[in-house]
Amino acid sequence: MKFLIFLPTYNRHSSLLQTLRSLDSQNHEDYEVYIVDRGSDPPVENIVNSFNNNRFTYFSSSQINNINDDAEKVIDQVKSDLFLFLADDDVILPHTLLLINNLAKKNEGIEYFTAGFGIFNYIESKLTIPRNFSGLLMSYPARTVCYGCLNSWGIGVKRKYLLPPQSHSSLIFIKHSLIEKTRFKQKELFIKSFGDIGYVGALANTDEFLHLDLPLGIIGSGHVRETDGISNRFKHEHELVHIEHVPNKKVACFDNIGIDGHLKVLFRNGLQNEFPAYLRPQAHSKQLSKVLSDRPITRRTLRDAAVVSVSWFCSVMKYLPMRFKNRPKINQEIQIIKYDNYEPMPAGCLGEFKSIYAAAEAIQKQISM
Secondary structure, eight states: OOEEEEEEESSOHHHHHHHHHHHHTOSOOOEEEEEEEOSOSSOSHHHHHTTOOTTEEEEEOOTTSOHHHHHHHHHHHSOOSEEEEOOTTOEEOTTHHHHHHHHHHHOTTOOEEEEEEEEEETTTTEEEEOSOBOOOEEEEEHHHHHHHHHHHSOSSOOOOOOOSSOOSSSOEEEEHHHHHHHHHHHSOSSOTTOTTHHHHHHHTTSSEEEEEEEEEEEEEESOOSSOSOTTGGGTTOOOOEEOTTSSOTTTOEESOHHHHHHHHHHHHTTGGGGSOGGGSHHHHHHHHHHHTTOSSOOHHHHHHHHHHHHHHHHHHHHHHHHHHHTSOOGGGGOEEEOOOOOOOBOSEEEEEOSSHHHHHHHHHHHSOO
């Protein structure tokens, strides 16, 4: 199977070198990597060319372009079977693509695969295994996980995922067929302006996904010495986000991009059927249209419309925890699939390493092939 790896980067020259090194070392040969330079100074083209790997494609993108748009364009242009979004301070183990390839071939009906990860602190040069890994292959009910993510990962509330193991991770491999199904309903795979939540929407469009409970990658943490990376220039911007299903977009705008992303996943994928009628977008639009029917429209009209929108939105947020409170726990629906025997990996610090790539080699030695 062919892998398409999307790798955006911005001023992380040394960590990008390690990321590309991990990709250049893959045992599986059928893959393409698209390195999107988001305005690095100097450009990273020389770093990419130094590998002399014809699977690596470099192109520059304007900083004003939305990174999610760049990803969608690459998906459209390159034919592939499985897609991976990789950050420029992360690495994958040399046999990661081969393992996922074998999994996908053995389980043709599955369109969504995840794996665990270790954490490398760039400041202290330390590798940490964040939890105990069982080495097992697990089948998750995709739609149940989708609802669980929407409930526990926010809708405007800062909470950690409560799903065991961390099924939403930086190592998500999604088949092109599922991308197309998700785009048909959700309009895009990566939700603007909160791209990752689009993966949760993909779970609403498939029945199950497989999680290989091994750290097949390492995520960079702490501040990379050069820069905070591709999201750096957006970190301190707080633009108002317009909720798309509200008729008067000048009225209903919120400064929480996470809120907008969750609502898009809910309503674009038809999950509003889980809600009572009074909380569905149609009911809200009807209320809002009634308020805006005033002639002439005054400041008071706009104020009343804003009250209607905010009141409806708060009701949605309050309803979600109650709605999913009595759902069966995901633990009860997980199935363990017999797979190759891999050694469990306990949580803890594995020590200091010269680079994140060296840390990846250390993990691979501990995993029995």
